[in-house]
Amino acid sequence: MTDLILHHYPSSPFSEKIRLILGYKKLPWKSVLIPPIMPKPDVIALTGGYRKTPVLQVGADIYCDTALICDVLEHVRADPTLYPPHLKGVCRIFAQWADTTLFWAAMGYNLQPRGAAHVFAKAPPDAAKAFSDDRKAMSSNLVRLRPGDATSAYRSYLRRIANMADEHDFLFGLEPCVADFAAYHGIWYTRQQVAPLADILNATPSVGEWAQRVEAIGHGPMTKLGAADAVALAAAADPMPPGANLLIDSAFQDDHGIPLGTRVTVTPETFGTEPTEGELIAATRTHYSLRRDDARVGTVHVHFPRLGYVLRAVAPA
Known part of the structure; x- marks a missing residue:
């Protein structure tokens, strides 16, 4: 291939x-x-x-x-499969929700002014504005949550993910599926890219433990x-x-x-x-x-x- x-x-x-x-x-x-x-x-x-x-x-x-x-x-x-046969429908639907609703709540929280300031702290002075202008151009058809609303939604979603992570090593069982990777990436941004805002995860320790298991998978060769x-x-x-x-x-x-x-x-x-x-x-x-x-x-x-x-x-x- x-x-x-x-x-x-x-x-x-x-x-x-x-x-x-x-x-x-x-x-x-x-x-x-x-x-x-x-x-x-x-x-x-x-x-x-x-x-x-x-x-x-x-x-x-x-x-x-x-x-x-x-x-x-x-x-x-x-x-290993992303779509276990007994979970094929539910893991796809969950992944679609995670890639959209969960992701935009997470990023609305992550890129609030304090988060954006951290992301661009070492960048050239005009980098933050250039990034903001670029994403505004991409978002013309998208209704984006304000930071306060995004924070409230993100907290609620993290609690729901914690309910799943309390039960299994991964969201739907002992092995990861597409749902884990879709749910992880917005949370990864919180953990890895906007450390000053990562304290939102403290209320749901099982989410942090699950995220560590996903992170340990690595990127391969x-x-x-x-x-x-x-x-x-x-x-x-x-x-x-x-x-x-x-x-x-x-x-x-x-x-x-x-x-x-x-x-x-x-x-x-x-x-x-x-x-x-x-x-x-x-x-x-x-x-x-x-x-x-x-x-x-x-x-x-x-x-x-x-x-x-x-x-x-x-x-x-």
């Missing part, structure tokens, strides 16, 4: 989710560090517009959104790769045919009246709503795939989950 290349940056919570899953599955991977904010010319060359972090590259196939990346990694190495090298690898590769890539479903599911071969855009619903345009080559029960051409990377296939994304046909010129 072609190398797994993760485009990420160290303080990205969703990147931490995937780094730990790579470690859990003991998959070797290559690390491409990308900027936390725009411009991201190498990322955009690969994705065609999508600019959220992380992105998984496998040759000339580009996988966007950690929910889809989890499915890819499960297909690459099914054991990683080697560094330059962004230009990753672009060159994509340019030199041919994307996998639809139905033969690292996503297990391939049957066409038409919920939009948009046939394959149509010029379309795929856009995140709420956060980072930059569209990616290309030719629709797959629309299955779980994902969309677009074929697109770029002067730097040649022909690539860019893949998105259905959930959380909007498919639209491009109006004729």
Whole structure:
């Protein structure tokens, strides 16, 4: 199999989710560090517009959104599984809640003024404003909690997670599943990136003990790769045919009246709503795939989950 290349940056919570899953599955991977904010010319060359972090590259196939990346990694190495058969539905639903509701409460708490001041304490004077402006641009369709409301919600969610962690080593049993990695990354940011605010975890010690167990999984065998090298690898590769890539479903599911071969855009619903345009080559029960051409990377296939994304046909010129 072609190398797994993760485009990420160290303080990205969703990147931490995937780094730990790579470690859990003991998959070797290559690390491409990308900027936390725009411009991201190498990322955009690969994705065609999508600019959220992380992105998984496998040759000339580009996988966007950690929910889809989890499915890819499960297909690459099914054991240990992220989706235990007796928990397949509930762990996916919990992970979706954790990636959205829990995450935004956690980050509303984490990046309140005191937390943001700590994050950018050693950065250049204009770094905090640049980051804030970038995230405001990404959040135009998102209703974000004010710090006080985020704090109240985060405390409540931590208590509920503690109820689960009191019962098992991991949230749903003796082994981790996708729910653990999805719940962990916002809490990881509290523990690792905004230490002055981490006292919110003191009221739920079992959450801290659970987080230590997740952290101990580690990131697995990683080697560094330059962004230009990753672009060159994509340019030199041919994307996998639809139905033969690292996503297990391939049957066409038409919920939009948009046939394959149509010029379309795929856009995140709420956060980072930059569209990616290309030719629709797959629309299955779980994902969309677009074929697109770029002067730097040649022909690539860019893949998105259905959930959380909007498919639209491009109006004729």
